[in-house]
Amino acid sequence: MSKYALTVTCPSTRGIVAAIANYLADKGCNITDSAQFDDQETGNFFMRISFENDDAVDLAKMTAGFVKTAEPFEMAYEFHDESQKMKVIIMVSRFGHCLNDLLYRWRIGALPIDIVGVISNHMDYQKVVVNHDIPFHCIKVTAQNKIEAEARIMAVVEDAGAELIVLARYMQILSDGMCKKMSGRIINIHHSFLPSFKGANPYKQAFQRGVKLIGATSHYVTSDLDEGPIIEQDIVRVTHAQSPNDYVSLGRDVESQVLARAIHAHIHRRVFLNGNKTVVFPASPGSYASERMG
Numbered sequence: 077m078s079k080y081a082l083t084v085t086c087p088s089t090r091g092i093v094a095a096i097a098n099y100l101a102d103k104g105c106n107i108t109d110s111a112q113f114d115d116q117e118t119g120n121f122f123m124r125i126s127f128e129n130d131d132a133v134d135l136a137k138m139t140a141g142f143v144k145t146a147e148p149f150e151m152a153y154e155f156h157d158e159s160q161k162m163k164v165i166i167m168v169s170r171f172g173h174c175l176n177d178l179l180y181r182w183r184i185g186a187l188p189i190d191i192v193g194v195i196s197n198h199m200d201y202q203k204v205v206v207n208h209d210i211p212f213h214c215i216k217v218t219a220q221n222k223i224e225a226e227a228r229i230m231a232v233v234e235d236a237g238a239e240l241i242v243l244a245r246y247m248q249i250l251s252d253g254m255c256k257k258m259s260g261r262i263i264n265i266h267h268s269f270l271p272s273f274k275g276a277n278p279y280k281q282a283f284q285r286g287v288k289l290i291g292a293t294s295h296y297v298t299s300d301l302d303e304g305p306i307i308e309q310d311i312v313r314v315t316h317a318q319s320p321n322d323y324v325s326l327g328r329d330v331e332s333q334v335l336a337r338a339i340h341a342h343i344h345r346r347v348f349l350n351g352n353k354t355v356v357f358p359a360s361p362g363s364y365a366s367e368r369m370g
Contacts, residue, residue: 077130078129078130078132078133078157079108079126079127079128079159080105080126080127080128080129080155080156080157081125081158082100082123082124082125082127082154082155083123083153083154084121084122084123084124084125084153085120085121085122086121086146086151087119087120087121087150088119088120088121091149092121092123092151093112095145095149096145098145099141099142100125100127103129103133103138104129104131105127105129106127106129107125108126108128108360108361109126109361110124110126111123111124111346111358112124113357115355122350124345124348124357126158126360135156135157138155139153139155142155154345158344161188161189161190161343162190162240162342162343163189163190163236163237163238163240164238164239164240164241164343165191165193165194165195165232165238165240165242166178166193166194166195166241166242167196167229167243168194168195168196168201168246169198169246169247169248170198170247171245171247172201172204172245173245173329173331173332174244174265174331174332174335175204175244175245176204177332177333178191178242178244178332178339179191179204179205181336183208185366185367186364186366187336187339187340187343189343191208191210192210192211192237192238193210193211193212193238194210194212194213195229195232195246196214196215196246197215197216197247198214199214213228213232215228217248223251226253226254229254230254230257239261240261240262240339241262241263242262242263242335242339243262243263243264244265244335245267246264247276249301250262250297252299255297255298255299256299258297259296259298260296262296262297263294263296263307263338264295264296264297264304265292265294265331265334266278266292266293266294266302267327268290269290269291269293269309270295270306271302271303273285274301275301275302279324279327280320283320287314288314288315289313290312290323290327290330291310291311291312291327291330292309292327292330292334293308293334294306295307295338296349296354305349305351305353305354306353307338307341307347307356308335308337308341308356310330312326312329312330340359340363340364341356341359344360346359
């Protein structure tokens with residue numbers, strides 16, 4: 077049984093769901109999961125549908141045939157083959173907890189992606205990456221060579237056909253040009269529960285404020301630092317007795333989990349941009365299952 081997904085965004089009106097369901101039924105498809113959201117503030121409608129077909133579906137024909145259904149509702153839509161893994165580039169600096177977590181989830185099939193390369197501005201994780209048979213690219217970045225270095229980064233991304241860039245604690249600020257070119261296709265993990273405590277030392281700021289909760293935020297990257305649409309967040313409790321280093325250690329676990337969940341949502345096309353916010357639908361049944369246990 078072949079599995080597919082359809083994502084739809086359009087102005088809110090009556091008859092959208094019925095029109096989509098009728099089209100899929102006419103094509104011999106069976107809907108297995110559906111999620112929708114009608115944003116009354118913006119007037120936008122969002123929908124994600126998983127469906128199956130006994131035979132392989134020609135997605136080009138499905139897309140072309142859907143035009144008559146989509147046009148009256150002004151739909152922006154995409155059909156996806158759920159068996160096709162998204163090509164991902166991971167970027168990392170000197171903190172390896174998120175990278176190692178992603179590599180493990182990828183290895184056991186819990187994160188069904190195709191890691192086509194790892195880029196770093198340091199050599200710390202070359203051996204780890206190469207041992208996973210993944211191409212490793214060390215691209216040093218300085219104030220003097222930033223334009224050249226970023227051009228090399230984009231060359232790696234384009235040559236590998238990457239559809240998503242993951243900043244797994246990559247400690248360099250990307251240019252406005254790169255952020256715009258890859259809009260909606262760069263995910264970052266910030267070691268703070270945004271919008272509080274932005275910048276490079278959020279755990280120190282949190283400690284100085286005596287907070288009782290610290291967290292992590294995964295968001296899309298924009299040219300406004302730490303301001304991109306939020307995809308996923310989580311927290312952990314702390315007490316007055318813990319040090320700033322305790323905050324860092326506790327936070328690393330949360331960062332790894334939050335980043336992995338954000339990537340999972342993105343690769344399954346569950347995230348929809350809605351202005352400076354996102355709509356994130358629940359995971360479809362079975363999408364968290366691993367291919368193997370270790």
